[in-house]
Amino acid sequence: MVLCDAPRPRNANATRQAILEAARERFCSDSYDDVGMRDVARDVGVDAALISRYFGSKEDLFVAVLDSCKNGRDLMDGPREDFGERLAREIVYGEVMPCQDDGQNEGAGAKMRGLLILLRSVGSAKAMDVMQRTSNNRFFDPLAAWIGGPDAPVRARLAAGLIMGMAIGRELSDGYSSLGETQKAELARRMAGALQGLIDN
Amino acid sequence: MVLCDAPRPRNANATRQAILEAARERFCSDSYDDVGMRDVARDVGVDAALISRYFGSKEDLFVAVLDSCKNGRDLMDGPREDFGERLAREIVYGEVMPCQDDGQNEGAGAKMRGLLILLRSVGSAKAMDVMQRTSNNRFFDPLAAWIGGPDAPVRARLAAGLIMGMAIGRELSDGYSSLGETQKAELARRMAGALQGLIDN
DNA sequence: TCCGCTTGTCAACGCCTGATGACAAAGCCA
DNA sequence: TGGCTTTGTCATCAGGCGTTGACAAGCGGA
The missing domain is CATH 1.10.10.60 (Homeodomain-like)
Structure with missing residues (x-):
């Protein structure tokens, strides 16, 4: 490259x-x-x-x-009330994968880099060993702390699950290419709502 | 084995x-x-x-x-109004992985077998080639048809995304072992609600 | 200028993988 | 019983992998 x-x-x-x-x-x-x-x-x-x-x-x-990654912490950059919409747009429309920016500085693809790495290597036995030992400290706990409120760890798991799953869905169906533009907009809207609900509630 | x-x-x-x-x-x-x-x-x-x-x-x-799998269709076994709770229980508590039943007949782990295979091999370039070509027909379209109603394809993507992401989260954190029993119950409750909302709405 | 440490290259090793083609054994048919 | 097809095994191949230790090249200090 x-x-x-x-x-x-x-x-x-x-x-x-x-x-x-x-x-x-x-x-x-x-x-x-x-x-x-x-x-x-x-x-x-x-x-x-x-x-x-x-x-x-x-x-x-x-x-x-x-x-070396900020592992999930960049998910929380930006205003809290935009969280759902920001993430939904990034996944439905954005250049989520691959990320090809210059390391430390955050570009368009810089968000969720640690999350992407987790996703990519889910299933690889060797990588799983490493990730299982560290994904709590590295990813879920900070997210839960940022979310705050009642049942923060639970809501963090759900939010992270939705994000990861949608990112995978995007991969599986080649950028949601089978959906029309209005459907993609609706997908982003609904996903944003669901995510924001998990953060706010 | x-x-x-x-x-x-x-x-x-x-x-x-x-x-x-x-x-x-x-x-x-x-x-x-x-x-x-x-x-x-x-x-x-x-x-x-x-x-x-x-x-x-x-x-x-x-x-x-x-x-050879019924690819996702077994997700839809059982009453529709239980969908959210059924899936949530299976993921939060159940023996989702590994599945070790005898092929055709559905046992505890038989549900979501096709989905599991998709999850396991997400990230593997060779498997991805195969899955990208078939995951729409094989998985998303039947789920959308079963869900029905307005924006069914969109809601199917969201539901599938949540399911896949939570299954991964389960993997990453070793069966949500870091959560207490009350938290796991709350996780199942919230996930069930979110899923059911996607089906019903 | 020479020495010695650092930085990087090179060829090779052992291991594992998916795949191949020659061969053995079992069963069927006349 | 003899021959033929089917079913399965075995040894082996080429290719890729991560890793290693010996060697080359650069560079700073005496």
């Missing part, structure tokens, strides 16, 4: 960071199993062996990527 | 069926990538080469398994 013919300056920190960002992009758009060390290395313009040296194993790299 | 020391009687049709059922179980509980031909073969007590002979490729086997 980001091939660069000019020789990379010798800078371990920058290279490490570049690997991390390339891996983050890959894990956003492909599942754990479908992401190869050689792919990531090629994106950076570096040899695959270097990744092993810097990060240890592929699993360690995956953990480092998860740690 | 179903190892059998007695030599299997030479019966191509029965063997083919046994392979299909073993593969269905595997694809229910593991992702496309994590299911190996040798695993399936071992379950049946047969050599892996036989699967290639009978089904062609692994992808063909996967398609055959999807075809």
Whole structure:
């Protein structure tokens, strides 16, 4: 993706960071199993062996990527009363997947990056080990805290479930392409209402 | 799983069926990538080469398994006014995964088998090819037809999204083990209400 | 200028996967 | 009984994977 013919300056920190960002992009758009060390290395313009040296194993790299994300917290950027509509628009219309922005700074696809990574690798046994151990702290708990009010953990699960499921539905049906424009609008409207209801109630 | 020391009687049709059922179980509980031909073969007590002979490729086997499921239609078994509660109980409390019943006949885990397979292999690029081509006909359209009423396709997407997302959430947090019993009850209650609202409205 | 540490490359290893084609055994028919 | 088709096994292949250790190249300090 980001091939660069000019020789990379010798800078371990920058290279490490570049690997991390390339891996983050890959894990956003492909599942754990479908992401190869050689792919990531090629994106950076570096040899695959270097990744092993810097990060240890592929699993360690995956953990480092998860740690490098704001994991769900960017869901909560923006006014609270817009939450439902914001998310619904992003999923129904937006360029949710793949995300191809430049790392730390949040672009259009930057939202929900951690969530995307979770989604992509649901089902991969190895990735699941990692995610099960961390998804509570990493994702559900902050969301519940942000939501607040009675039964916040429960409502957070429901909201997260709806978001994840709709994101998957989008994947399964190729961006809801079988729905007409009015239907997509209706879908966004209803989803926004359902989500906002979970936040407000 | 179903190892059998007695030599299997030479019966191509029965063997083919046994392979299909073993593969269905595997694809229910593991992702496309994590299911190996040798695993399936071992379950049946047969050599892996036989699967290639009978089904062609692994992808063909996967398609055959999807075809052999009632794909989502079992979601609609039972009274319509119970839909929300039935699904919510199954996801929050039930033995949703893995399903280990005997094929055609529906047991506790038989519900949503096609849906489970979709979920498991979301993210696997190869499986996604297959599923994208068929998930509309196979899953969303029947659900929309069953739901009926205004914006049925839209409401079907939302219902399916909520179901899938909650099933994933269950996976991610190991059966909602971090929630107390009262919270789980509240989760089921709210999810049932949300689902039923999508069906009825 | 030479040394030594860092940064990166290269070739290879062991392992696992899905798939293939040659071969063995069972059953059927004459 | 002998031959033929069906059913299943076995050894093997090519290809991909993550990972490793030996080596090359850059670079700062004496």
